[in-house]
Amino acid sequence: MNKLYCLPLGETMRNKFIEDAKQFAYGQAVFVVPGHILLDEVKKAGSVCTVIMDYLPNELLRANHLDVYTRISRPAQEMVIKQIIKSLVKKGELSYFAKLADKKGFIKNMVSFIGELSRGGITCEEFYAALQAWERTDYLQAKDMEIYHIYLLYRQELKKQKRYDVDGLYRLAIRALQKENCIVPWEKLYFSEFYQFDNLQIELLKALSKHCSIEVGLFYDAERPELSAATENAYMDFMGMGFIKEQLQEFTPRNQGLDHFVRSWQRERPLVGAADGIIVFEAYSVENEMRGVLGKIKQQLQAGVACRDIICVVRSMEEYNGFSNLFKEFGIPTTLPEVTGFTAQPLAKFIENIMKTVAAGYEIDVWKELLNNVFVDRIFGINHEQIEASYNEKYFASPNVLQEFVENKFPQSKIGELFTFIASLKSKSTPADFTNNFLQTLEGWSLEKSYGEVYKANKITLKQLKAVVTTKNMVTEILEEMVGAFEQSGQGKQKRPISEFLEFWEERAKEKIITLSQGDKLGIKVVEASTIQGILFPHVYLMGMREGQFPKVKFENWIYNDQERKALNELGVTLPLTIASMKIDQYFFAAVAAMAQQSLTISYYADDAAAASCYVQELQQYYEKEALVPTFYNTDVAHCYSAEELARILVQQEFLAVAEDVWLTNKLGVDFAFRKFLDKERWTGNNIFNGYLEQKQECKYLSASALDNYVQCPFNYLVTNIWQTEPWEPLEKETQPAVIGDLYHLALAKFLNKHLEENIGLADYSVLLEELMLDLADVYGQLAAQGLISESEFSKYDYKRYRIVLGKWLLAEQAYQANQKINLLPKYLELAFGRKDSTLPGVPISIDGEETIFSGQIDRVDTDGNNYMLTDYKSGTVPSAKGVALGRFLQLPVYILAVEKLLSVERSKIIGAGYYGLKNCKRSGGLWENTLKEDLPWLYNTRPNNLSMVMENAESAIVASIRGIRNSAFPANPAEKCPAYCPCLDICRYRVSDGTQDTGEEVEDNV
């Protein structure tokens, strides 16, 4: 007799079924559960054969000697579908989906949609008949027919190859059961904790019910249709199969508040009662939520509750990264294993980069990444850090140049073996040959031996050693899976390009996780809500009750949208709807909450993006007002549950007892008291930790550009000009902006040098242009010979750009010279002073009785013999007029002082100094005498700063800066926004410190 036990929420038939099953000889009665967590749970209870659903068809086929078909893996399914789609495109038989044909996402969606059809038990014929009855026209009909063809060809391909997917397995078993002499190895089957069965599973049970007795325990409560919607289909199916129904009543004792939830949730008129046993906990971040939950669990453990009596349930484990580490921090055992990502392992990256170097051909960046891996040091005897450092000094135009460089730098190494191996992968090969070649090479690296020695020498931990060995095993696993998938899809003997192997690798690698240590079986269980129900726990923590997280709506496959699915359902093609997954999600919540007998803690975190889940809000309506007010996790010395939390609280205390002080010193180091305030205090007064160094220093020599650096940000000056650190920046294909600036400066100087004191305003443009281009070519050649200009595929385009810029400059220059009323003409070019090799001495400025000598180089000085004008070319951004006025850019004022002193020009004769932007080839900015607008017409448009006013401000800024440098005052204090290219970005705390944020600095703006 087949029976369906309809259970109220939170009840299970599991224990009764287990007792029943014990009456049968082992294996005659089989207990079927939906997942591995429940499998373990039943196995714990005694000697009952317990399995998951897929065991049944497999075992049936084996018992009847029909297991001649082999199972196709999911990647192989994707390959088969990909091949089918490719061939349809080739034959011109795909129009609706033609544009998506080579998109990975489309292939995956098509595979999963075909899975839906199969699991729904829809044959190709039935699908076709439904589509015909649907009577869609035009492009929608084309879409339907294309899906049908793909489905049909897929089924035919599997049949041809004698393979089955998981759905085919059920079909074979159902067919076997229909045969007269079918052997069914069981007398009784029990099904417990299922909430749904797909069509094929129901068909299988229907066929099995004719051979053996079946009993099913299922949540179903006709008085709660909303909640029972999740199990409605299964209920109807069993009733349709003629199962005898038995309705059970609640029998599990619970705390009063929880009992009220179980009995009232989603009934039409919920009663109002007290919420004893239910706690709502609101956190402000996911970490705070985890900490809060662990704090509460620790409290319970300290009060004598056993780990087995507590469970943590989350909707999705992905949201709770680092949970196992926090368990460790709190000293609480857990079933969660300690895991790390496979793709983050150096070996996994190395293997992937080997494939990428071959697939990407001449892409130099991939080669650089390949060699910048700690692995190459150990296996091939080179030093990857030295190679990485060379990327800053030299641009490698091709992989060959880089290989040659590495071989020359490490002549004793075995790096040549790596290059030979990579070369051997270039030609197409079969997946098996490729894998054999790879695995043989991997074996040859003797990783276990090599890393075993490093471990023995105490240079790595056991966990790190384990990670290397596990990664190696997983590499082997993925490559072997790949061979299997190609074989299963009928492409095993074909030679394929490495890009296809790389694609397979990338797909599989991202799904792999390395387990560094197994969880403690006796620890606190942490599981996902979809995997558990029907097990009672005194204390349940239901985490992640946040909008968007729980309910977690699963949108159905877009190949057919919900509207289309509804229409197909009416035509007999049963496809899941989004609403159904919402009902199931709702059931998960109720089922997990109903597992609690003494306490249920519901937690979530709320921020600007989302707050408590709608389930929490709904739950509050079942209890008295204010009964479920959220609690928060605020720790203090008396209420904190991990050493780290205690340390964090103690360091904030103004006074510490001796024992606390000793404990903190041991934990954090002797200087903990000092460090705790550092991040805020460094910004107060003249703190040594904000660049106010104690030792005074001389400032005998200073270049104009270094002075500008100091004014822009003293800390930048300290790092760049005193410590003289170079930023770590690999050379790129593109020539560095500073070199481009030099190229323009030198080409212009070379050209103008031949036209000193000559007005070229009305000269023949084409003649001058030719001359200028020759000068450019000459300078370019010199810089290239010094290795400063990178020769790459972009070089010729860059060169064209330089020609255009200088051509534009010449046009502008001629116009300026033609239109000016005072005949200012270039007299001095690249006029250096105070430099090692310059003929002019430096400019001494005496401040507080001490002299500082300024050096610099003025791009250009023009004169008509009486008036003088200074020019600074800018290939980048031109300093703002406001910045110049406030004395934040001192280069031009220093140059004015230099011309005045070194060329003996009276200040009144210096009529101005300005910038000449090479981006737009325009003069702009600077400081000028106001009276000149008639004489220099371009000044009309530039609204220049007044020379005397700027000089006054600049002279005070120079004095303040020199005093600052002499006093060793180098605070991080940007005059304007921190520039994105500041070389100190990685070491300066200005933008990341609480201290500067508290001062209301617009930190974001400064980035």
Ligand code: SF4
């Ligand atoms: S990041 Fe800003 S504050 Fe820090 S050194 Fe650079 S400019 Fe100065």
